[in-house]
Amino acid sequence: GAVVSQHPSWVICKSGTSVKIECRSLDFQATTMFWYRQFPKQSLMLMATSNEGSKATYEQGVEKDKFLINHASLTLSTLTVTSAHPEDSSFYICSAHASGRSYNEQFFGPGTRLTVL
Amino acid sequence: DAKTTQPNSMESNEEEPVHLPCNHSTISGTDYIHWYRQLPSQGPEYVIHGLTSNVNNRMASLAIAEDRKSSTLILHRATLRDAAVYYCILRVSNSGNTPLVFGKGTRLSVIA
Numbered sequence: 434g435a436v437v438s439q440h441p442s443w444v445i446c447k448s449g450t451s452v453k454i455e456c457r458s459l460d461f462q463a464t465t466m467f468w469y470r471q472f473p474k475q476s477l478m479l480m481a482t483s484n485e486g487s488k489a490t491y492e493q494g495v496e497k498d499k500f501l502i503n504h505a506s507l508t509l510s511t512l513t514v515t516s517a518h519p520e521d522s523s524f525y526i527c528s529a530h531a532s533g534r535s536y537n538e539q540f541f542g543p544g545t546r547l548t549v550l
Numbered sequence: 551d552a553k554t555t556q557p558n559s560m561e562s563n564e565e566e567p568v569h570l571p572c573n574h575s576t577i578s579g580t581d582y583i584h585w586y587r588q589l590p591s592q593g594p595e596y597v598i599h600g601l602t603s604n605v606n607n608r609m610a611s612l613a614i615a616e617d618r619k620s621s622t623l624i625l626h627r628a629t630l631r632d633a634a635v636y637y638c639i640l641r642v643s644n645s646g647n648t649p650l651v652f653g654k655g656t657r658l659s660v661i662a
Contacts, residue, residue, distance in 0.1 A: 437593075467649045476637070477594070477652040526593045530647055539650055541593030 435461045437529050439542035446517055447550055454512045454545045456527030462507040463529035467539070468500075471524040483510045517549045554638045559657040562628045570623040570656050572638030577618050580642050584650065585612065585623050587634040594637065594652075597623065633660045 436459040446452050456466055464485050469477040481502050482490045489502035501513040510529075514521055528541045555573040562568040574583070585597040598605055598612045600621070605612040611624040625632055637655040641648055 439593075465647045469652075476635075476654050477588075479649050479651060482649055524591075528593070528650070538596050538599075541595065544591070544593050546591075 435540045437540045437542040443546040445548045451515045456510045458508045458529045461531045465530045466510040467528045469526045519549045522549045556656045561659045568625040568628045575619045581640040584639045587636045589634045
């Protein structure tokens, strides 16, 4: 199967700082990537859809100015949590759609655990 | 997307078969039934998917009711590594450009 990586795998930061999370498709091109957030003991919540070369589409209730998404190439999407606060502490997961395959499976990254102190 | 209903948790003995049910009574004709699972502290991984017919792959089998209002994921021999949260998801069409919307899933515990 295709591989999606995320970097970093975990990060601890002080309140008020910004954190960038990278999502890469390692062996395929991904015109569309998705960003999810998962709080402890809860399910994944879709945050936004990231399309290469265009603006991301955010789900209702997700602040686009706080969660900046950039999808500058077919293999890289980044999520920047700006002015992070403790309530932003969560497990952030990206997924990528592998273009051109017979079944449009989504491949998920291993996740990034963000802790804001 | 139509909603799915799954039991919160299930338990299985190691090397026994496991049947994980999913109800989707409001499924539409174009909804595909997808199953993903999430191991602890990892991203979800694809298990299987189907539209109308039963499906088998190396990981599991998917049994779809004739009226498509329910389905069952079958793990033929549960191992400790199968302990995870299993998500049954409906998605309109087979397009990978549409996101997967996760419900609460079923937490499967496997007992040695």
